[in-house]
Amino acid sequence: MANQDTSFEIIYEQHTLTVDIIRSGKSVVYKITNAKKPGVFFITRAMDAEKHYFWTSIPEGRLDLAARMGALIEEKIKP
Amino acid sequence: MCYYNGVKVTRSEFIRLKQLEKAIAKLDLLNRPMIIGFDYSQAPVLKRIDGKEDFEITQMEWGFIPPYLRNREAVVKFRNGYKDANGKFHPPITTLNAVGEEMLQPGKMYRDAALNRRCLVLSTGFYEWRHVHPIGKQGKPLKTAVKYPYHIVLPGQELFFMAGIWQSWTDKDSGETVETFAIVTTAANKLMQQIHNSKMRMPLILTEDQAWEWLFGDLSEEDIKRIVAAPIASELMSAYTIAKDFRAMNDPATPFEYPELTPVEM
Numbered sequence: 001m002a003n004q005d006t007s008f009e010i011i012y013e014q015h016t017l018t019v020d021i022i023r024s025g026k027s028v029v030y031k032i033t034n035a036k037k038p039g040v041f042f043i044t045r046a047m048d049a050e051k052h053y054f055w056t057s058i059p060e061g062r063l064d065l066a067a068r069m070g071a072l073i074e075e076k077i078k079p
Numbered sequence: 080m081c082y083y084n085g086v087k088v089t090r091s092e093f094i095r096l097k098q099l100e101k102a103i104a105k106l107d108l109l110n111r112p113m114i115i116g117f118d119y120s121q122a123p124v125l126k127r128i129d130g131k132e133d134f135e136i137t138q139m140e141w142g143f144i145p146p147y148l149r150n151r152e153a154v155v156k157f158r159n160g161y162k163d164a165n166g167k168f169h170p171p172i173t174t175l176n177a178v179g180e181e182m183l184q185p186g187k188m189y190r191d192a193a194l195n196r197r198c199l200v201l202s203t204g205f206y207e208w209r210h211v212h213p214i215g216k217q218g219k220p221l222k223t224a225v226k227y228p229y230h231i232v233l234p235g236q237e238l239f240f241m242a243g244i245w246q247s248w249t250d251k252d253s254g255e256t257v258e259t260f261a262i263v264t265t266a267a268n269k270l271m272q273q274i275h276n277s278k279m280r281m282p283l284i285l286t287e288d289q290a291w292e293w294l295f296g297d298l299s300e301e302d303i304k305r306i307v308a309a310p311i312a313s314e315l316m317s318a319y320t321i322a323k324d325f326r327a328m329n330d331p332a333t334p335f336e337y338p339e340l341t342p343v344e345m
Binding site for chain 1 (some may be wrong): 087096099
């Protein structure tokens with residue numbers, strides 16, 4: 001089962017969003033919520049067939065938004 | 080090669096992402112802040128996989144439906160009450176909870192499920208109302224109670240198990256089959272006697288060892304009665320007041336102070 005680990009905030013289009021890091025096995029999923037709105041958005045970093053990383057929504061369907069959110073998360077967590 | 084979200088990925092990556100979807104679906108179920116029984120909504124339940132010491136997390140409809148009800152129309156009448164052709168009113172029957180001490184009695188609709196179809200209901204906390212009778216001008220308690228909602232949790236346990244029993248039910252007209260469940264209740268412990276003071280009941284909360292026994296054990300009637308008769312100790316629970324309109328809040332478990340209220344003894 002997935003376990004929630006830690007959390008931080010990102011700013012997206014003037015909204016403060018909470019990002020929870022969830023570990024599931026060897027995978028990491030980022031759970032994004034907006035305290036002012038219902039709903040939740042999950043994204044993760046995946047690898048394409050050419051071995052390049054990309055951000056994807058879990059489940060499928062929101063690739064562009066996942067890429068934008070993923071870029072903000074990378075900014076936040078980079079060493 | 081496969082595609083995930085429009086991007087070409089290897090089969091192994093595709094499988095990993097699909098497994099993540101399943102894990103997230105379960106987490107999403109568990110993250111629902113509140114489930115209100117009278118919505119007869121779906122709730123996450125751990126159910127044994129037949130013949131194995133393994134379980135699946137599945138969604139079931141909260142509100143046990145006995146197999147003898149023919150269709151959804153009969154279920155609605157059963158739950159809401161109805162007048163028959165002679166004008167006689169048949170009161171509603173609530174099956175959200177099964178009284179643990181009574182469910183094994185001969186003829187009870189829960190008996191077979193208690194013996195053969197036990198499950199675990201996942202919870203992060205539950206809500207109950209404390210009834211307080213204010214003192215009137217003549218120094219006596221008023222008849223009408225003021226109700227204060229509480230959120231009850233198990234400190235140190237983000238998730239805990241409540242004992243449940245389940246029943247598969249098929250609408251004989253439409254063919255729809257759903258799994259339904261009831262939460263088993265027991266006598267209130269010291270803390271819950273103060274909070275749920277109108278009914279003096281509480282859900283049967285199980286320790287991890289009891290949960291294992293409840294789900295996988297070959298339990299006799301006596302074993303089940305023994306578990307039901309041992310409610311969790313008050314010392315393992317904690318409770319705090321929340322806003323009276325908590326049902327409408329984004330986070331219903333947000334603490335809310337009532338200065339006029341005497342605290343409960345923990």
